[in-house]
Amino acid sequence: xxxxxxxxxxxxxxxxxxxxxxxxxxxxxxxxxxxxxxxxxxxxxxxxxxxxxxxxxxxxxxxxxxxxxxxxxxxxxxxxxxxxxxxxxxxxxxxxxxxxxxxxxxxxxxxxxxxxxxxxxxx
Numbered sequence: 001x002x003x004x005x006x007x008x009x010x011x012x013x014x015x016x017x018x019x020x021x022x023x024x025x026x027x028x029x030x031x032x033x034x035x036x037x038x039x040x041x042x043x044x045x046x047x048x049x050x051x052x053x054x055x056x057x058x059x060x061x062x063x064x065x066x067x068x069x070x071x072x073x074x075x076x077x078x079x080x081x082x083x084x085x086x087x088x089x090x091x092x093x094x095x096x097x098x099x100x101x102x103x104x105x106x107x108x109x110x111x112x113x114x115x116x117x118x119x120x121x122x123x
Contacts, residue, residue, distance in 0.1 A: 009117030
């Protein structure tokens with residue numbers, strides 16, 4: 001497992017931007033970590049996956065509702081993954097988590113979770 005610490009959350013007005021960071025305690029590309037993902041969970045709703053970055057080459061994929069507004073990037077030298085969120089909407093309000101996986105990064109397959117950072121979008 002790897003320890004993950006998210007930061008960068010907070011209040012923001014609708015239409016604004018935030019960048020979340022996820023700092024890992026060791027390399028984000030290794031024999032045991034090959035993908036990093038962002039998830040979110042809003043009150044009363046199920047956790048949903050936002051997107052994944054495959055850390056060897058930096059390829060990404062996103063859920064349709066955030067595609068074109070959110071982007072995931074990485075800095076291997078800093079063992080950090082980022083979630084850039086633009087044109088935020090009130091429905092983006094949630095607790096945002098990062099996670100690490102060895103091959104796939106669905107919620108059932110990741111091996112490590114961060115503690116989460118709250119994003120609150122006001123309209």
